[in-house]
Amino acid sequence: MRSLLHAPRTRKRSIAAATLGALALIGSLLVATPAHALNDTGTGGVFVPSTGRILDTAKGTGGFSTAMEAGKYRTIKVAGLAGLPDDGSVGAVSLNATVGGSSGYGTLFGRPDAYTGRTTMLIYNGVSGEYTSNTATLAVGADGTIQVMTETAARLILDVQGYYTANTDGTAAGGFVPVTKRIVVTRSGIGAAKAAIGPGKSIDVQVTGANGIPAGASGAVVNLIAINTNASDGYLTPYATGATKPVNSLHYAPSENTSIQAQVPLSADGKMTIANSVTTVDLIVDVQGYFTAAGKGGAVFTPAYGRAYDSRATGNTALGEQETRSIQIAGTAGVPVMGSGITAVVLTLIVAHGGGDGYADVYADGKTNPGITAINFNTGEIQTNTITVPLGANGKIALRNAAKATNYVIDVQGWYTNPAAPRISCATPYQSGSWVANIPENDISCSVTTTAATFSGEQVRIVVDDDEYPVTPLSETSTTSQTVAVPAIGGAHTIVANRVGVNDTATDTVSSAYSFTLGDWANETLNPTPPSPQTAGMTPTLDAVPENDTFGSDVQRKYTLSANPDGATNPIIATGWTSAPYAIPVGVLTDGATYYWTLELKGTAGGRSNVSDVLSPVWTFTASSAADAAADAMIAEDDANAPTGDSSTPTSSSAGTPSSTDSTSSASDWSIGFGDGARVSFADGAAGTGAQSKAAAVREYHSVYPECPDSAKAGHVVENLSRAGAYGAPGHKAHLSCGKGSPYYDKSGKQGDYGMRHIAGKHGRDFDRPIREYPQAFNGASWKDLMYVTLDHTLRAPGNGVSYNAKSDNFNYNGPLDVYYKDKKVHSYRALVAVSNGNWAVVTAYAQ
Helix, strand or coil: CCCCCCCCCCCCCCHHHHHHHHHHHHHHHCCCCCCCCCCECCCCECEEEEEEEEEECCCCECCCCCCECCCCCEEEECCCCCCCCCCCCEEEEEEEEEEECCCCCEEEEEECCCCCCCEEEEEECCCCCCEEEEEEEEECCCCCEEEEEECCCEEEEEEEEEEEECCCCCCCCCCEEEEEEEEEECCCCECCCCCCECCCCEEEEECCCCCCCCCCCCEEEEEEEEEECCCCCEEEEEEECCCCCCCCCEEECCCEEEEEEEEEECCCCCEEEEEECCCCEEEEEEEEEEECCCCCCCEEEEEECCEEEECCCCCCCCECCCCEEEEECCCCCCCCCCCCCEEEEEEEEEEECECCCEEEEEEECCCCCCCCCCEEECECCEEEEEEEEECCCCCEEEEEEECCCEEEEEEEEEEEECCCCCEEEECCCCCCCCEECCCCCCCEEEEEEECCCCCCCCEEEEEECCEECCCEECCCCCCEEEEEEECCCCEEEEEEEEEECCCCCEEEEEEEEEEEEECCHHHCCEEEECCCCEEECCCCEEEEEECCCCCCCCCEEEEEEECCCCCCCCCCEECCCECCCEECCCCCCCCCCEEEEEEEEEECCCCCCCCEEEECCCEEEEECHHHHHHHHHHHHHHHHHCCCCCCCCCCCCCCCCCCCCCCCCCHHHEEEECCCCCEECCCCHHHHHHHHHHHHHHHHCEECCCCCCCCCCCCCEEEEEECCCHHHCCCCEEEEECCCCCCCCCCCCCCCCCCCHHHHHCCHHHHHHHHHHCHHHHCCCCHHHHHHHHHHHHCCCHHHCEEEECCCCEEEEEEEEEEEECCEEEEEEEEEEEEECCCCCEEEEEEC
């Protein structure tokens, strides 16, 4: 957030007096900035025009009615004044600062708070009755204030020109685009009438259109050069044509040329009005850039400070007459390096004693001089002006001295950046947008490359299939490259990379997404639920999952259930097309009867453009009330042996069902079920439930650790879930291990290759979902508590919807997880569980 500045002037006075008064000043100014480390002072965004006076120490405006005290900072309220919001959305404020009433030369400094480096706002003179103006942009402190200090006692006026938002969504107006062009010369009749501007008069200037600035631009950065041949000074006030004239006063000096930068809003038809005060002046207007219309992008501003160049420093020399010198800006004085997305810089250009009457040009190094002026000065003067200038491809600016040998100092106020989105790439054939039917044996390695940081603390956040990688700080000097692994499992996969701030906040819309799909479910073996042949309960849920793939969101299902072995004749159930599993209602099945069923599927598969239509083989199950009773007995046994907790089924009630946010219900009114008659209550809280389910896991399986400790290495086994003879696969074990993407790492920061990420990382959010939506039902339980309960009640016995596939060494479960209130089902999720002896251990998710 920053705004532009305009130039101060230093009035002609005794050269000897001016020199003596300035020697100490220049000495204090020329303080070198340490080598590279970004010197931003706040967050950046887009420019929003606003006007108003927030300080005048002679009038009491801003709470001060006495002159500034030499060397003492004053805290000035900014947010909530002069049209600026007071909601934390202001990142920096663009000010027109005017200093007068000083007994000598001095510097005005500003900063957001006492803990941040100061920015050079202007150098002022001590000529009686004269005022010096310049525009400067300062970061705004967290409390909505700034701090300012003058080196001598003086009157200080601060007028707001606008502000920069604390961040941007990429659609707001006010992004910056550099443009360099002279658009007005009143002496020649260019862009305005061929006439000087008299006292109290104004000119209207057409900015958009033929000047390289598109229609709809919201504002412009201009350098106003007042050519004053009169013995008295005056001021200019630029504003949007048709708007009310603000109080902003950009002061120019008598009997000389004065350069003053300003950030000016434009009218709907792209015009600005420039009003003159009490003298007659000619005017030159040079454009340095414009602010975009809404939705048109543009670079965002970051406020900063630092000394970029000093020709008086050891090893440097004054610029000779007509000399053009290349000066490195990017990568110095805390400015981002080239390649980061930096497009332009905002600088305080200081003339440290003009070697003669003259001026200087500043432009992108390596480009043709556009013929616009950066600053004007007279012999022996100290002058400052704010300039906004694009950088050459080498990160340099070109400074041309159109005067006798003169020293220059360049301070940084900030920079504009349009950072590149992270670049994501994967090996062939896994291009973004592709669909690869063959699933590889190993995870797919992809890379994410992000250009250098544009502000301190900038990071990149990478998410692979909802599996969050640790946020990584960006290098301030080079690109940051990372390798990520996409699981070699069927289905759609997406990598998302975002540039984020130090508090994990998004910066603009600087993000990338890369997606591809694996597998061909239409040619995969389908694993049915209930398993076939198998004994099931009286109200089983029918569904199937492809062995090594997942269904796309467009896949539709049609179920047919019959007592005939062909699965079709005299159907008992024949559904229409649906996108969900089918739960057989109560009363449809006969205890002890055998049923045959098929599933027809249609949808896109394998990357083919045509729709696949697949009919399953005939599957069979036997309905059994004993299976339901056995499951109930197993849960009852677990409950009886659990050291803590209460998983009894709540009693039925005719009371109404509360909403998910109703806080009046008791936890004992709620329970969850798994479609097999089993119910679990969280009435005793997270600790009790966790201990209960954990105890069951210890008894039923073999448990090692509940999570990955800091000392765990990649592949460290957390739990071995084993039940010899279960699922028709004697002795097989599924292991849950520490792994990549998990929030747990070893002390060196190394991650594992697989395992725990599928619970703690990728699917921890899925466990959170029922808890977030029905907090009363879970009574403070965490996702780990729900994870243990789910594993306990879904990966248990053959009759509970779990099947084993010898080819892939996978156990699969696809069944409901239902939320009950007083024995009434109020919401149903799907518990999707795959347990493997191979690379991905336990994967669990909840879907609507």
